[in-house]
Amino acid sequence: MTRIAILTRTITTANAVSNDVVGMSGVLTNRGHEVRVYADEWTHPELRVRHAMRINDFLQDTEDVLIYHYSIGWGLALDLLNELNCRTVVKYHNITPAQFFDGIDEYHVEMCLEGRQQMKIIARSGCDLYLADSAFNMQELIAEGTSPDRCFVVPPFHHIDRLLSINPAIDILDKYTDGKVNILMVGRVSPNKGHIALLEAFATYYYHYNSNSRLILVGIEREVFKAYSQLIREMASLLGVEGAVIFAGEVPDEELKAFYLVSNAFMFASEHEGFCVPLVEAMALKLPIIAYASTAIPGTVGEAGLVWETRDPYLLAQSLDLIARDESVGVAMGLKAQRRYEEMYTNEKIEAEFLRALDALL
Secondary structure, three states: OOEEEEEOOEEOOOOHHHHHHHHHHHHHHHOOOEEEEEEOEEOOOOOOEEEHHHHHHOOOOOOOEEEEEEOOOOHHHHHHHHHOOOEEEEEEOOOOOHHHHOOOOHHHHHHHHHHHHHHHHHHOOOOOEEEEOOHHHHHHHHHOOOOHHHEEEOOOOOOHHHHHHOOOOHHHHHHHOOOOEEEEEEOOOOHHHOHHHHHHHHHHHHHHOOOOEEEEEEOOOOHHHHHHHHHHHHHHHHOOOHHHEEEEEOOOHHHHHHHHHHOOEEEEOOOOOOOOHHHHHHHHOOOOEEEEOOOOHHHHHOOOOEEEOOOOHHHHHHHHHHHHHOHHHHHHHHHHHHHHHHHHHOHHHHHHHHHHHHOOOO
């Protein structure tokens, strides 16, 4: 049995990094290891978390293991990686480039800049192992000096099993099964997520192909990004589609599942992703995917969706029209997406990849 500390800056519910921490903790605990989770801030109701400042009390032997989930600037984590006399693993979730937050939130600008600066140090620090959510993330580590021999791609653990097992919210099913074409986007309202480009593509579809349609945006809107949220609404009004855009906000899993089930397609125009769990949720629920080929998106989707290199709203609109007009196309795309999920992204598949990567340490 090995003592293993899992470290991350923040742990919350409905967060991809936090879900990966929970999944890792469960897998390692089930294999008989003594696992503790540490963070600076946390609000998770089911997971026992200790403050990061107490990690030294637990990791006291050279055979102990620290797994650091790296997704933002954090000086304490950098100090711990340097000071602790144990084996070290970094799980890199990517860091959003700071320029996306210019004029929106200066705190995020500073944290992302700090995170990118720390990456140069972490990548070259000689950790025993580097894990990355995607090949895109792994290439960033290697570009900064990490040895490819120490790098492995391990997608993040997730809560899709729960999403598949629960009953969808009946009121959402009833309300949105009304003959309109439903186009879904799931993701927090953040400046890197490409909502403006998404609105442009939807407006093109709405006015040139089918006005009997709506765009459903599911995702938390945070106060720090209030200016960006307002910009999205202003753009919807400017494009003349404000009445056809639904801002659903953060929703419980039962409603989230219902939104996936009532939708004709998942459309994604994000400009920066390190992996993107909602794409995998869409795959699991057999929803056709249309997206722009930014950052990690092509690697996550593979051939299980229509992913366009050119950021042209007409390409997305035409793709939507093809899926909406021909049910057989949508069904075929959904089944192909589901196959990719089952072949690559179930928690069982991820567990196997995770344990294979850790094999040399444990």
